[in-house]
Amino acid sequence: MSEDLEIVNLTKSKLREHIEDNTFWKSGLAPMAKSKAIWLLSNNRIEEEDFCGVLAMEKDEMVAFIYMFPDFINMHDQPAKKVYWMIDWWVAKRYKDTVLGTYIYDYSVKLTQNQVVIKSYTENIQEFYDKRPFSVIASRLRHTLFFSLDRSMLLGRFPFLKPVKFLMDIMDGITGKLVRFVNRRKLGTNTAALTYEFINELDNDTWNFIKPLCKNDLILKTKDYVNWQLSNTQYLQVPTNHKRPYSNLQPGISDNIHIHNLKIIKDNSVIGFLSYIINYNEFNVKYFLVEDPINYDVCVDVLMENLLKSKRNFIFTDDTELSDNLNKRYLSVFTHKVIKKGIAHNDTKFDYDSVTLFNRDGHFY
Numbered sequence: 001m002s003e004d005l006e007i008v009n010l011t012k013s014k015l016r017e018h019i020e021d022n023t024f025w026k027s028g029l030a031p032m033a034k035s036k037a038i039w040l041l042s043n044n045r046i047e048e049e050d051f052c053g054v055l056a057m058e059k060d061e062m063v064a065f066i067y068m069f070p071d072f073i074n075m076h077d078q079p080a081k082k083v084y085w086m087i088d089w090w091v092a093k094r095y096k097d098t099v100l101g102t103y104i105y106d107y108s109v110k111l112t113q114n115q116v117v118i119k120s121y122t123e124n125i126q127e128f129y130d131k132r133p134f135s136v137i138a139s140r141l142r143h144t145l146f147f148s149l150d151r152s153m154l155l156g157r158f159p160f161l162k163p164v165k166f167l168m169d170i171m172d173g174i175t176g177k178l179v180r181f182v183n184r185r186k187l188g189t190n191t192a193a194l195t196y197e198f199i200n201e202l203d204n205d206t207w208n209f210i211k212p213l214c215k216n217d218l219i220l221k222t223k224d225y226v227n228w229q230l231s232n233t234q235y236l237q238v239p240t241n242h243k244r245p246y247s248n249l250q251p252g253i254s255d256n257i258h259i260h261n262l263k264i265i266k267d268n269s270v271i272g273f274l275s276y277i278i279n280y281n282e283f284n285v286k287y288f289l290v291e292d293p294i295n296y297d298v299c300v301d302v303l304m305e306n307l308l309k310s311k312r313n314f315i316f317t318d319d320t321e322l323s324d325n326l327n328k329r330y331l332s333v334f335t336h337k338v339i340k341k342g343i344a345h346n347d348t349k350f351d352y353d354s355v356t357l358f359n360r361d362g363h364f365y
Contacts, residue, residue: 005063005100007107010053012046024062025246031055031065033252039234044224046070051084054108056100063092064100065249066108071117071362073350074220081350084112085119085362090249102128114347119362120340129343138218138342138357143323145315146334147183147307148176150281172313175333180308182331187308190301195265202227206263209270213289216354218342218361229364230261230275230286251365254279259286264302272299276306277365283312287360288322300325318359 010018010031017023019037024030031053040052046069056064067088072080086108091101109116114133120142121129149172199206207223214221234252238244241255251257257279264272272295275287283306290299300322307315317323318340327335342357344350 004058006057007104008055008057009051009111010055011049011051012041013048015052016041027245028060028247029062030246030248031062031067032250033236033248035236036234036248036250036252039228039231040069042231042233043069043228045072051108051111054104054111056095056104063095064104065090066104067250068108068112068116072220073117074215074217074355075350076354080220081115083115083117083344083348085364086116087119087362087364088249109345114345116345116348117362118343119357120342133346134343135346136341137344137352140318140340140342140357141320141323141337142316142318142340143320144336145317145323145326145332146313146336147179147315147332148172148313149333150313176311176313179331179333180311183304184308186330187301187304190298191305193266194271194298194302196262196302197265198260198262200232200261202230205270206273209263209291210273210287210289213291214358214360216356218355218357229360230259232259235259235277251279256280260306261287262302262306264299266295266298271295272302274299274303274306276303278310278312281313283307283310283315284365285315285317285319285322285359286363288317288319297325297329300329304330 008014015037019034019041022034025034040046046052050070052067052069054066054068055062065088066086068084068086070082070084073083075081089101089105091104095101117137118134149168202210202223207226210226211221211223235257236253237255237257238253239255241253244253257277259275259277261275262273263270264274271291273287273289275285277284277286285303288299288303290296303322304326315326323335326332342362344352
């Protein structure tokens with residue numbers, strides 16, 4: 001490896017300095033969008049000397065990055081336990097076959113004193129974690145529901161179709177319109193008796209609805225925390241995306257990226273809460289909360305109504321009940337399911353059985 005390599009600890013205070021100096025956002029590849037970095041600073045759970053990441057720099061170029069930051073495990077009646085989410089682990093292509101990736105990973109874990117939680121990881125690094133003191137704390141299915149013949153999906157499964165990509169785009173458009181037509185008919189007037197209040201920030205009424213439904217979440221929920229998690233300040237819509245001076249690893253900039261938060265109201269009472277991210281063709285569900293099971297179907301109808309209005313082509317969710325309900329009551333082209341495992345370092349001790357890793361936990365995209 002190069003003698004010019006430098007490992008940089010990215011604490012909250014250092015991140016603030018880098019934002020003020022515009023260190024990473026002049027050109028080339030940045031660890032995250034500047035909007036995402038500014039959003040991190042507003043998290044009052046992160047103290048000034050807590051770590052938000054570790055970088056390997058070669059002169060002025062980033063060649064490796066670990067994205068992480070602290071959070072609080074829900075310990076119920078006991079004081080909350082600080083852990084670090086390890087969200088992303090990236091190494092530049094020219095360093096893939098060196099020890100840099102392993103070194104920066106192990107270095108980052110030591111910085112946190114082994115207090116590490118990982119929501120999910122790709123199957124190709126299963127062997128890596130098998131050799132380290134990590135244990136599975138939760139397994140779940142990640143569902144991707146497709147509502148058109150998505151070109152990227154088809155090319156991934158059938159690479160020989162690349163020469164006719166233009167025909168696939170035509171088929172994709174036709175299929176998407178047909179599926180939306182069928183689902184509009186299925187939706188009908190199911191939501192006619194409801195009203196929606198779209199919000200940028202939780203009021204007391206909304207928080208009082210959310211709080212008891214999150215009492216067994218892995219991560220301790222407070223009103224301030226959920227407001228931070230759902231804030232649109234982390235995203236930046238850029239109409240002329242190709243003119244940006246830099247690119248970034250973490251999502252946060254797009255010509256169409258936005259989070260929508262709404263409470264679902266029936267007879268002047270809140271019956272559900274929905275939060276989802278739109279990013280290009282993606283409809284990514286962040287929160288789907290329903291208090292009374294009798295209202296579950298109609299709240300799913302609200303989600304479908306928002307999907308139809310957005311004209312997105314696929315939904316991401318780790319909520320199996322929600323995915324099954326959508327597939328049972330509405331038309332989709334295909335549902336892809338993959339097992340995702342949440343793991344924690346063996347020195348990160350808490351009662352795994354008293355809390356549940358939900359879709360909304362560690363969902364910082």
